[in-house]
Amino acid sequence: MSGLYVHIPFCKAKCRYCDFVSFADHDCMGDYCAALLKEIRLSAAALPKREYESVFFGGGTPSILPVGAISLLLHALKESFTVLPDAEITIEANPGTLTEEKLKEYKAAGINRLSMGLQSANDALLENVGRIHRYREFVQNYECARAAGFDNISADIMYGLPGQTVKDHMDTIEALYRLGLDHISAYSLIVEEGTPLYTDIIGGAESLPAEDDAYLMHKKGMEFLEQLGYHRYEISNYAKPGRESRHNVNYWENGEYLGLGLNSHSAMRIEGQWLRFANTASLPDYLSHSARGVRPLAEPPEIIPEKEEMFETVMLGLRMTKGVDEENFRKRFGKSMEEAYGDALLSLREKGWLLRENGFIRLTEEGLDFQNEALMSFLDD
Numbered sequence: 001m002s003g004l005y006v007h008i009p010f011c012k013a014k015c016r017y018c019d020f021v022s023f024a025d026h027d028c029m030g031d032y033c034a035a036l037l038k039e040i041r042l043s044a045a046a047l048p049k050r051e052y053e054s055v056f057f058g059g060g061t062p063s064i065l066p067v068g069a070i071s072l073l074l075h076a077l078k079e080s081f082t083v084l085p086d087a088e089i090t091i092e093a094n095p096g097t098l099t100e101e102k103l104k105e106y107k108a109a110g111i112n113r114l115s116m117g118l119q120s121a122n123d124a125l126l127e128n129v130g131r132i133h134r135y136r137e138f139v140q141n142y143e144c145a146r147a148a149g150f151d152n153i154s155a156d157i158m159y160g161l162p163g164q165t166v167k168d169h170m171d172t173i174e175a176l177y178r179l180g181l182d183h184i185s186a187y188s189l190i191v192e193e194g195t196p197l198y199t200d201i202i203g204g205a206e207s208l209p210a211e212d213d214a215y216l217m218h219k220k221g222m223e224f225l226e227q228l229g230y231h232r233y234e235i236s237n238y239a240k241p242g243r244e245s246r247h248n249v250n251y252w253e254n255g256e257y258l259g260l261g262l263n264s265h266s267a268m269r270i271e272g273q274w275l276r277f278a279n280t281a282s283l284p285d286y287l288s289h290s291a292r293g294v295r296p297l298a299e300p301p302e303i304i305p306e307k308e309e310m311f312e313t314v315m316l317g318l319r320m321t322k323g324v325d326e327e328n329f330r331k332r333f334g335k336s337m338e339e340a341y342g343d344a345l346l347s348l349r350e351k352g353w354l355l356r357e358n359g360f361i362r363l364t365e366e367g368l369d370f371q372n373e374a375l376m377s378f379l380d381d
Ligand code: SF4
Pocket: 010, 011, 013, 014, 015, 018, 019, 020, 022, 059, 060, 061, 094, 117
């Protein structure tokens, strides 16, 4: 399978924990969209043809673009690439930037999945990390999206926020269940160096929940989500039956994807070689490439040696609870996982971290908790 990713690097304001490539200054938003349209056409002309089964508008906050912009971009994608008629087409949207008019536009353009950034149902926690919205706005936008006909809606939530309790996290999950969300992504807050939150934590002005409490939020949250009928299909992702994100599953299956826009990444097999390439992360550089009519690659595509491609396939596949499909692995690399990683599989099985079931090799729940350590065995094999 192949997926298309489009990066929209603008947000209404920067959250205090955010180190993504996104800007609260929107002066060049129009120029950026024009450059993106150009990149779509240049990339389609330069790259081998593919049938794309998913499109993902990510950010940043794609829903910040003015009415009409997303339809224009999606139209250009469909004109330039083969997007299959039943493709999953997702847009990330933040409460506080969505309107009824935009939702109607997305629906009419063919977007069939919304991924909303909530993070918590507790307004004090939202305010403290600099989120632009409050829970009430999320509910209003969610209801408006349902009324506009969206039947596949996901929400991102976070645990380990400053001041957050286990109860806060459970309350958020329960609220989303009551609203009827189809999919929930539950991420742990990572405090990145250089962010305002990092500075406050280092300076003692702010503190994170104790490690044990953050772990409890993860464990109890996971159990609660499962109880409520959300199946954990990846370390941080939970879905009602049939509502797994196809775009993300392709990524974890180490499938092909083409990234368009600032700092986007791609992986593709071209002339038998597995290639990775990335766009520049500098906005002026991105715009100047566009002005010159050239693709905004940061550097020439990198050829990934087979050993590395094999390790990436295992590393990404083991993030999913179903694990790595043994038959697909054999078809892709011409050898079985036993042949490639016999020692690692044996030692992880002995530790109780790995299982072989129904044609898949997967980590156990304990193995998922120690995923990084488990993956080291594959590197050493
Ligand atoms: S909305 Fe997302 S991308 Fe934008 S500043 Fe907040 S965390 Fe960063």
